[in-house]
Amino acid sequence: MDQLPGSNILSPFFFAGKLEEEKFKRFERLAELFTWLAVILGLLILQLPFAQDLNKQAIYIIDAAIGVYALVWYRLIPKKFSGRLKMLASNLITITFIAFIVHNTSGVQGYLIFLYFLAILSSAMTQPIAYMLITVLYVEFLIFLEAFLTAGAFEVNISLAVLHSWALLLVVFFARFNAGEASLLKKRQEEVILGRERALGELKDEFVYIISHELKQPATAIKGYLATLFSKYSDSFNTDTREIIELTNVNSGRLSKLLDDLLDISQIQKGSLKIKMTDVSLRPVISEVLSSLLLEAQNKRISLVQKGAEEMAAKADADRLKEVLTNLVGNAVKYTPEGGKVIVEVKKEGGFSKILVSDNGVGISEGDQKHLFEKFYRVENEKTEAVKGSGLGLFITKQLVEKMGGQIGFTSNVGEGTTFYFTLPRYRW
Numbered sequence: 001m002d003q004l005p006g007s008n009i010l011s012p013f014f015f016a017g018k019l020e021e022e023k024f025k026r027f028e029r030l031a032e033l034f035t036w037l038a039v040i041l042g043l044l045i046l047q048l049p050f051a052q053d054l055n056k057q058a059i060y061i062i063d064a065a066i067g068v069y070a071l072v073w074y075r076l077i078p079k080k081f082s083g084r085l086k087m088l089a090s091n092l093i094t095i096t097f098i099a100f101i102v103h104n105t106s107g108v109q110g111y112l113i114f115l116y117f118l119a120i121l122s123s124a125m126t127q128p129i130a131y132m133l134i135t136v137l138y139v140e141f142l143i144f145l146e147a148f149l150t151a152g153a154f155e156v157n158i159s160l161a162v163l164h165s166w167a168l169l170l171v172v173f174f175a176r177f178n179a180g181e182a183s184l185l186k187k188r189q190e191e192v193i194l195g196r197e198r199a200l201g202e203l204k205d206e207f208v209y210i211i212s213h214e215l216k217q218p219a220t221a222i223k224g225y226l227a228t229l230f231s232k233y234s235d236s237f238n239t240d241t242r243e244i245i246e247l248t249n250v251n252s253g254r255l256s257k258l259l260d261d262l263l264d265i266s267q268i269q270k271g272s273l274k275i276k277m278t279d280v281s282l283r284p285v286i287s288e289v290l291s292s293l294l295l296e297a298q299n300k301r302i303s304l305v306q307k308g309a310e311e312m313a314a315k316a317d318a319d320r321l322k323e324v325l326t327n328l329v330g331n332a333v334k335y336t337p338e339g340g341k342v343i344v345e346v347k348k349e350g351g352f353s354k355i356l357v358s359d360n361g362v363g364i365s366e367g368d369q370k371h372l373f374e375k376f377y378r379v380e381n382e383k384t385e386a387v388k389g390s391g392l393g394l395f396i397t398k399q400l401v402e403k404m405g406g407q408i409g410f411t412s413n414v415g416e417g418t419t420f421y422f423t424l425p426r427y428r429w
């Protein structure tokens with residue numbers, strides 16, 4: 001609790017008035033409503049038989065002036081200018097109108113002085129301390145000025161002015177402490193909720209990490225047993241058995257990939273993803289990734305091509321780089337129809353190596369392009385519905401590339417194909 005705001009008794013006084021900018025529009029709407037109510041009800045009340053002589057004509061003129069001001073201020077000035085400064089100006093203008101009303105009624109001796117209290121109440125509750133002080137000083141100045149202008153004994157007028165000032169200061173302190181305390185309480189509650197949510201999020205990440213980690217072991221074992229089955233007993237399989245075991249193998253591969261992705265995500269989320277940067281020769285890494293995806297590509301008669309004869313090295317984590325390339329080339333194969341072509345190319349770009357993975361596959365629409373790197377985002381249309389995936393690959397790929405000091409992007413046209421590219425800091429020139 002110690003780190004939370006408001007441990008000091010004076011904190012509410014300084015904390016009040018810390019409104020976010022968008023709240024001012026709401027305050028303005030309220031102020032407009034209040035102004036119109038004051039104008040209309042004021043006119044009606046003025047018809048009552050008052051004991052004191054009021055300069056009704058002057059009050060009508062001031063009332064009309066307030067009406068015109070309200071129209072211009074709240075209707076003609078665009079709302080985008082709403083904010084602290086506009087509110088201060090509005091308060092000062094309102095207070096000036098009040099000064100005229102007070103002057104044209106019974107001055108410091110009259111009851112309409114309470115209108116100042118209303119204006120100061122709103123300022124104390126909603127404005128930063130400097131603006132509130134300006135407003136208080138302005139009101140004090142007007143009250144004492146009125147003491148000189150009001151008819152009657154000067155000592156009485158000055159005494160009344162002092163009394164009003166005292167009451168005004170009480171209103172200011174009381175309103176500001178209460179408003180500040182309420183805002184502080186809200187802030188403290190928000191921080192407690194935020195803290196709980198954060199802790200819950202961390203717990204969830206930890207849970208996902210532990211579960212994925214525990215499931216990884218049996219999944220790897222199943223993959224190993226299947227590989228043994230294939231290598232040792234493949235000859236004894238009949239067609240049905242072969243098909244079932246092949247399907248089991250594909251699904252166990254998917255399960256392993258999903259678990260790897262979940263492990264990556266929870267490490268990214270926890271901030272514990274480790275990157276070991278070394279100098280990596282790009283050519284052999286790309287060849288290795290392409291060979292690992294060769295079978296998948298051959299099944300769809302897709303040709304995998306490696307372009308760019310030049311030898312280039314980059315600063316990267318070799319395993320993470322393989323993961324990035326496997327995701328991008330794997331996607332290119334997945335989202336390219338039979339007989340297509342996937343090209344991996346390396347280029348120099350300033351101090352960076354740029355690796356491009358192009359395909360002539362289904363492409364990505366503009367609407368989907370905006371969301372592609374979001375967690376769990378998958379494009380859903382008739383061309384992609386048969387392709388299995390989790391929507392995690394590109395999210396992880398982007399994080400990994402950025403962790404290695406590079407950037408990722410893509411260009412795509414529906415029906416023509418997609419090129420994903422990413423950069424890595426170059427090691428040798």
Ligand code: ADP
Pocket residue numbers: 327331332335336359361362363364372377378379380384388389390391392393394395418
């Ligand atoms: P997954 O492939 O598991 O669905 P990804 O995060 O790797 O998840 O990709 C997100 C989405 O981006 C995919 O669902 C797919 O629709 C689209 N996508 C990715 N790569 C390509 C590509 N080369 N061509 C067309 N669409 C792609």
